[in-house]
Amino acid sequence: METKIDKASPVPLYHQLAELLQQEISSGRFQSGEKIPSENVLADLYRIGRPTVRQAIDSLVRKRLLVRRRGSGTFVAETPERVDLFSLAGTMASFKASKRAPKVILVEPPRRAKVISGISNPFSGTEAIYLSRRTLVEETPVLVEDIYLDARIFAGLENMKLEGISLSQLVEDSFHFVLTGGTQQFNITYPDTRLTELLDVRKSTPLLAVNRFLDSSLQQNAIYSDLFCRTDEFIFSQSLGGLSHG
Structure with missing residues (x-):
């Protein structure tokens, strides 16, 4: 110096x-x-x-x-690792690209449910297959996902064992179609009692909230997710591709 x-x-x-x-x-x-x-x-x-x-x-x-x-x-200060949050390879694949191995745990196994809340949820007022899972990295919870899937094209998913399985891979292997794209909406929120327990944070801790809409080769908005992310362990990012011309 x-x-x-x-x-x-x-x-x-x-x-x-x-x-x-x-x-x-x-x-x-x-x-x-x-x-x-x-x-x-x-x-x-x-x-x-x-x-x-x-x-x-x-x-x-x-x-x-x-x-x-x-x-x-x-x-x-330690620089948080980056995780490409918008990856059609799925959440598990996004975390596996980091230096620390993730562990995905089912909080609620898949079941058919009437969706009665959620302004953004495209399944609101109808029946969908619902499941919730939590991602931990080195035993620290970093992400909670509440996932809703079209009950018609994912019929039978509620009877499958999904512990440790990538949803995107399951879509391709078991239902024989692929995810083709989608959109995400970002916001900041504060955890309710459920999220404070699942993410091990205080109610005053800001979380990155994401509304994710995924399209399949069969249907638009085939999967909808509410994601709640801690940002002290990872920086959640979104990669942007180059613009094509012509």
Whole structure:
């Protein structure tokens, strides 16, 4: 680290130090999860007071670039892994592309049910096959999916064992058609009592809520899902393809 603090500059010293530390993080000089020098070391290196150093670190903690660990020091924040949430290969395949293996557990096995709620749900007012499942990564719950499937084209699914099975693969192998596309709507919500228990979060924890509509080669909106995602373990993303011309 080079000493580049300009005490004659009108820019506050703490802001200058915060910028320097942020550059060190962006450049890879300080890696994700690595401990940075102590406040005393930084104060000596840049010939500034500890309160100024603490103010700079505080600003980077607020930006979630640094994290303090009591009794251990200050560390570069771990970067959450990215999961392509919109993947026709299915949720399980999306998580399996990450470095940590997922475990998908059925919360409610598939059953025929009258859908009586949900403004976005295309099956509202009709019967659908409903199931709910939870995804855990290293025993930490990260995602809950409430899934509704067209009861006509998925007849018999309620009698199948779905533990640990990819729905997209099941569609292809057992029902002999493929998922062709769909849409997603994103929102922020707060968990009810059920979700606080399933995701192990507080009611004040914001969740990424997704309404997912999937089309099959037989029918539009063949599958509808409400997804509730914790975002402290993973960054849920959506890949965009290039535009075609002609």
